[in-house]
Amino acid sequence: MFVSLLKSIFHKKRPIKSEGNLSVVIKTPVTKWRRAKNWGDYHMAVLLKKELECEGYDVLIQILPEWYNDEGNTYDITIVFRGLSRYEPQSHQINIMWNISHPDLVSDDEYESYDKVFIASSFWAKKIANRGIENIETMLQCTDPIRFQKPSDIDKKKYNSQLLFVGNSRGELRKIIADLLPTTLNLIVYGKNWTKLIPKKYLKGKYIKNAELYKYYGSADILLNDHWDDMRVKGYISNRIYDGLASEAFIVSDKVQEMGDLEKFIQTYESKNELLDCITYYLAHPEERLKKSQEGREFVLNNHTFKDRAKQFSVCIENMVLLKNQCVKRTQKCNICGSKEFKPGPFGRLTKTGDMPHCLTCGSLERHRLIRTVWEKIPADFLSQKKVLQFSLDPSVDSAWFQEHEISIYEHRNSIDLQNINREDASYDVVICNQILEHVADDKKAFNEILRVLTDDGFLQMTVPLPIRKKITEDWGYPKEDFHGHYRHYGIDLIEHFSQAHPGVFLINCKACDDVTGVEDYVFFWMKSKKTRDYLLDNLIGKIEIERYLT
Structure with missing residues (x-):
């Protein structure tokens, strides 16, 4: 009776899982309910619970003696605050660890038993990842701006x-x-x-x-x-x-x-x-x-803040749910024009799976169609107000989506030098730059020029050829003739490369797939404001796999 009373005081009310909502159970190492207020982990759980509920999840907090009971086992996702106590993940749930303390107690085998591990140290996360454990990401500790405010x-x-x-x-x-x-x-x-x-x-x-x-x-x-x-x-x-x-x-x-x-x-x-x-x-x-x-x-x-961490958890959860529920979906219908007729790509190229990538009607290739899958998730009324500059014409976007759509083709129509854009600051809401920066000698200068002509709430949508297949960028320092005149072949380290070029820039890195060929690659969104980052995240989460985003 006493324990039940304490639970009602601390919880106020157990969450009732709403129909259609994903449910999350947060497992804290608190040993007894009557001592919960003395545990920092408990206060963290309460604050995270509040923000996850704002993200649309039903959330339950459990203490150590409750970790394996029937109630917690009915929840879709488990978030474990890993400190002193080890939890054995249950195979029917999505299991996420937040390793906030006592790293000496966690073995590599334990890390690998989780679907995802967040570590409250960028230094230690890199060390663990370098040991070949792939499900590792940094998630630092945080605060609640309502509870911790400037005193009067x-x-x-x-x-x-x-x-x-x-x-x-x-x-x-x-x-x-x-x-x-x-x-x-x-x-x-x-x-x-x-x-x-x-x-x-x-x-x-x-x-x-x-x-x-x-x-x-x-x-x-x-x-x-x-x-x-x-x-x-x-x-x-x-x-x-x-x-x-x-x-x-x-x-x-x-x-x-x-x-x-x-x-x-x-x-x-x-x-x-x-x-x-x-x-x-x-x-x-x-x-x-x-x-x-x-x-x-x-x-x-x-x-x-806990709002930032709840967003990070949400991206992770929605990615995993998306992958878990996703069937291998292949179609022979172009998502740009609806055509079902395809031919080999340039120079007779087929994909690695032997598919013909080139749409006979609109001319799209796999890279155009996978970019289109991402753009289609962004609300039309949001795009309809945007003034857009696109470098090089391709069918991945539709001019009708935007209020204004300016196209620049280098050394041809409306030619603009990316390294010295002859436009005023904050001239555009959106810049589109697909398969271009590998042709530019000084890509960092070009990147900063793009951000200069963007409004404060604007964004850059960018792709480069197949960084998904390469970890480290290979930069030749000159346009390599046998590599289509590219100055470099980008790896996924391009994220650090451009982040260092413009400190404080925000990023969303999407992993998209062309349903015709099954080819996957990254689509990058860069922006100057957290407001824009969060708006795009809210519209992409659960619809497109979010590989990474920068705060």
Whole structure:
């Protein structure tokens, strides 16, 4: 009876699976319901549940003793928060791991037993992937901007402290506290199991309610953070950094492998002397603390929220459901003109499966038809308002879709040099560039020129020949005659290549298939705004396989 009452308090109401909705069970390592509020994993599960429900899923949270019960087994997808406890995936479900801590406890065999594994460390995800495990992707920890917000001026006065540390000791001194003590500075510590480790004068309490944490984080002059050794070495960034930045806190933390852009917005240290120096400096320079904390808050809210992670889970789930339900569908009907008559491609070419790819009526090849399958998923009323520039004429899109459709054919009609586009900034809503950039000497310059002439909410749709078959780009530095005059043969590393050319650019990488020949390849969408990225994602998820997207 007592346990049932606790469940009703924490859950309010068990989700009733809606007809047609996919259902997700989140399995947390919480051992008892009455202790759930003391587990960070539980609060993470609650926040993820809320955002997944906004994505249209029915969601249930389970604690450790419930992992294998009948109720959880009826759900379509299992998301396991992998920390201390191992779960055995059930074959009738789609199984996803989010490895948020304790990487030393997870074997390669366990990783491979899941359909998909998200790792809360870009450094460790690459290490695991390099061992030949293919189902790995990075998913960093995150925050909730409603729960972790900037405290009011009244709260800042009430909860202000000079140095604040919130965290349990596990019976041993935490790194940043060991590096700091002894100190004459005003240090306040909240957490359990500290009484035998540090002087009583530093201890303020054992627990702060999760809903109140932002007041303490954002009101401290300096919020202290550190990582357990295995987390630091393997690049697992503490969720306190995301929550603290969302609360507009200035954070000093030990250094972690591959912190990426986050390191711009916090102050890291590696030695005791460095710690003392940076604390002394920033206490004396409040204006610099404020600048970092304000920029950090903006960065986290734009890139690292539970809404962002729910979207990442949703893309993964819809891809797997799409593949699971997809029959091998082949047709002899062109999706551009409806013709059923085909002939060999240029120079008598057949596909690897022996199919004739060239449509006799519209002239389309497999690459045109697979591009068309993606465009057809974008709402017509959205496209009808767009001013479009297309480099080279091909049948993958229809001029009638757009408000304006300008076509440039190099050294022929309306010739435009991609490396120096003679148009004003923000001239177009959409640029289409299929099988072009491999012919351009300076492709990075061309890429930046395209982004320059796009509006802030515009996008580039781009393809290159068969990057799906190659990992590493081969660049000859000259137009190779026996390779159709191409300067290079792109591999899938083109994503990093162009992302480095224009930092902060967003991407959706679709994997599309031509139903006539069965040929697959990538269709790339690049954009400058997250708003456009999310709109396109919402319309493509579950209809086209999303291979990857950049936040």
